[in-house]
Structures are given as C-alpha cells and as structure tokens.
Amino acid sequence: MSVIDSISGLFERRGVEVRGERLIKVYRNGPLEVQALRGVTVRFPPGRMYVVMGPSGSGKTTLMNLLGGVDRPTGGTVYHGDMRIDNLGDTELDDHRLDYVGFVFQTINLVPTLTAWDNVELPLLFKKVPKSKRVERVEKLLEAVGLRGKARHKPSELSGGEQQRVAIAVALANDPPIIIADEPTAELDYENARKIVDILHALALKHGKTVIVTTHDPRVAVRADKIIRLEDGVTKGEYTPVELEKAYAPTTGGSGEAGVYGLTNIVRARLARVQEEIEELRRKLVSGEIGIEEAFERYQDLQRQKRALEDLLASIGG
Numbered sequence: 001m002s003v004i005d006s007i008s009g010l011f012e013r014r015g016v017e018v019r020g021e022r023l024i025k026v027y028r029n030g031p032l033e034v035q036a037l038r039g040v041t042v043r044f045p046p047g048r049m050y051v052v053m054g055p056s057g058s059g060k061t062t063l064m065n066l067l068g069g070v071d072r073p074t075g076g077t078v079y080h081g082d083m084r085i086d087n088l089g090d091t092e093l094d095d096h097r098l099d100y101v102g103f104v105f106q107t108i109n110l111v112p113t114l115t116a117w118d119n120v121e122l123p124l125l126f127k128k129v130p131k132s133k134r135v136e137r138v139e140k141l142l143e144a145v146g147l148r149g150k151a152r153h154k155p156s157e158l159s160g161g162e163q164q165r166v167a168i169a170v171a172l173a174n175d176p177p178i179i180i181a182d183e184p185t186a187e188l189d190y191e192n193a194r195k196i197v198d199i200l201h202a203l204a205l206k207h208g209k210t211v212i213v214t215t216h217d218p219r220v221a222v223r224a225d226k227i228i229r230l231e232d233g234v235t236k237g238e239y240t241p242v243e244l245e246k247a248y249a250p251t252t253g254g255s256g257e258a259g260v261y262g263l264t265n266i267v268r269a270r271l272a273r274v275q276e277e278i279e280e281l282r283r284k285l286v287s288g289e290i291g292i293e294e295a296f297e298r299y300q301d302l303q304r305q306k307r308a309l310e311d312l313l314a315s316i317g318g
C-alpha cells in the first residue's frame with residue numbers, strides 16, 4: 001500500500017471520461033509527411049488505470065499529447081467529459097490543461113535549479129494558490145510520494161526514482177482529474193518502478209482519477225485494468241491481463257513480487273495456450289463443427305491476444 005492512500009484532502013476531484021474519436025495526426029516536416037495516427041477511437045472512463053502499449057513509433061506519445069491537449073489532432077475530436085477540447089483557443093486550451101491534466105514524462109521534466117519543494121510549488125504558484133495553502137499542499141504531496149525528507153534536495157541530489165516521484169507530485173499539484181504518464185518507469189529499476197505504478201494505480205482505484213499510461217514495461221502492464229494495443233497509428237484491440245494479473249498477485253502467501261523472470265514463463269505458457277487454441281479452432285473449422293463466421297471472429301480475438309503477449313514477451317526480453 002502506498003502512502004498516497006492515507007492522505008486525506010489531497011485529491012478531491014474525481015476523474016472524467018477521456019475520449020478520442022477518429023483521431024488523425026499528420027506531422028509535416030517540409031515535404032515529408034508522417035501519418036502518426038490514422039483514425040484512432042478510444043475511450044477511458046475514470047476510476048481505472050489504462051495502459052497503451054505498442055512498438056516504438058506506433059503513435060503512443062502522439063496519442064497522449066492529443067488526449068492531454070498538448071497538441072491538436074489533424075482530424076477527429078477529443079473530449080474530457082462533456083467538454084470538447086481540440087477546438088479550444090490556444091489560451092483556453094493551455095488554461096484547461098494546466099487545471100485538468102497532470103503529465104508525467106519518461107524524461108523527467110523538473111527544473112534542475114529548484115529544490116523538490118520548489119518544483120512541486122510551481123504549478124500552485126501558476127494557479128495563484130495562497131501561500132498558507134501552498135505550504136500545506138506541497139508538504140502533503142511530498143509525503144504522498146514518500147519524499148518528505150528530501151524536500152530541500154535538488155533533482156541532481158535525488159535518485160532517478162525519487163526524481164520521478166517528485167515529477168508525479170508536480171503533476172498532481174493541482175489535483176487534476178486526468179493523469180497521463182508517458183513511459184514513467186522507463187529508466188527505473190524494479191523497486192522504483194513498482195512505487196510509481198502503486199501511486200498511479202491508487203490514483204485511479206482509490207481516488208477515482210482517469211489514469212492513462214504508455215509503457216513497454218510489463219511490470220506496469222500487468223497492473224492495468226485494460227491494455228490498448230497501438231500498431232502503426234491504429235488500435236489493434238484491447239486486452240485484459242487477467243491471467244497475468246492473477247499470476248502476479250500474491251497467491252498462496254506469496255509476496256506478490258513474482259518478478260520479471262517469473263513473468264516471462266507466465267507469458268510463454270499463456271502464448272503456448274493461445275497457439276493451441278488457434279490449432280483447435282482450425283481443426284473445428286475443417287471438421288465443420290463451427291461455421292466460418294464464428295471461427296473468424298474467434299480467430300481474430302486469439303490473434304489479438306497472441307500479439308499482445310508477444311509484445312509483452314519482447315519487452316521483457318523473453
């Protein structure tokens with residue numbers, strides 16, 4: 001359990017549904033065009049942690065930027081609850097984002113010359129929160145991420161994991177309903193990655209926020225309520241890591257820290273089972289036990305699962 005669960009009065013705003021509809025993003029560099037997203041429709045209701053996975057260059061960061069209002073789509077619409085945000089004016093969009101969305105990035109974006117405390121205070125200063133409230137809130141935020149003792153440290157005097165936790169405190173300063181984290185654990189070891197995921201998970205499950213995370217990291221993926229797979233700018237289905245989740249959670253008195261190697265075996269076994277099911281499906285189709293339509297639907301589903309598992313396996317080097 002993370003400290004974040006036990007601090008009251010810090011997170012009062014619940015999440016809202018984040019929706020992207022038929023999102024298209026084309027980057028133009030002179031004569032060159034990159035179609036980063038080719039019609040992505042996604043929906044993220046609050047109270048859950050979602051993971052977006054996919055190969056490098058598949059459009060994950062692009063999608064996060066559009067959903068969070070950092071960038072605008074070439075086509076399609078983005079909603080935060082009932083509010084359409086892609087057609088807001090620049091100032092309106094900036095104000096809305098500052099108030100509504102907390103971003104956590106892979107490359108930690110703290111101000112290097114400021115202490116942890118001052119970094120967390122910045123967004124509150126921008127929002128003109130009065131001094132006494134600021135002090136109380138910064139203290140609670142640092143406590144929530146387990147860093148009260150390091151308030152006076154500058155980023156260079158903190159470990160990577162600690163810096164990322166400060167970055168989360170910064171992202172949470174204004175109590176945003178939506179939290180978007182783009183590969184937040186990419187540079188962290190197991191213990192630190194777990195702390196980050198614990199915090200993100202608690203924000204969704206305990207505080208009802210809308211939490212969307214991109215990752216290559218299976219330690220993050222197994223904790224997701226839903227995994228969305230992105231490939232070459234289009235979604236390739238949704239995937240629930242139920243079996244992985246089960247195998248990863250504390251079972252018969254286990255610690256719940258099965259670790260990456262245990263996970264490789266779990267994914268391999270699951271992959272083998274999916275392969276068997278595909279063979280079985282072929283057999284049934286050939287013998288006329290099931291019709292082509294049913295077989296096709298089932299086959300697509302199995303292929304989706306297979307790709308998601310292969311993705312996980314690749315990302316844990318299995």
Ligand SMILES: Nc1ncnc2c1ncn2[C@@H]1O[C@H](COP(=O)(O)OP(=O)(O)OP(=O)(O)O)[C@@H](O)[C@H]1O
Nearest residue numbers: 027028029034036055056057058059060061062063
């Ligand atoms: N500002 C930009 N200008 C031109 N092309 C871009 C820009 N940003 C991203 N792209 C291209 O858009 C595509 C999607 O990039 P994006 O950063 O969204 O991928 P990603 O899934 O986040 O990859 P990674 O896992 O490596 O972070 C890539 O082909 C990338 O080269």
Ligand SMILES: [Mg+2]
Nearest residue numbers: 060061062182
């Ligand atoms: Mg990226």
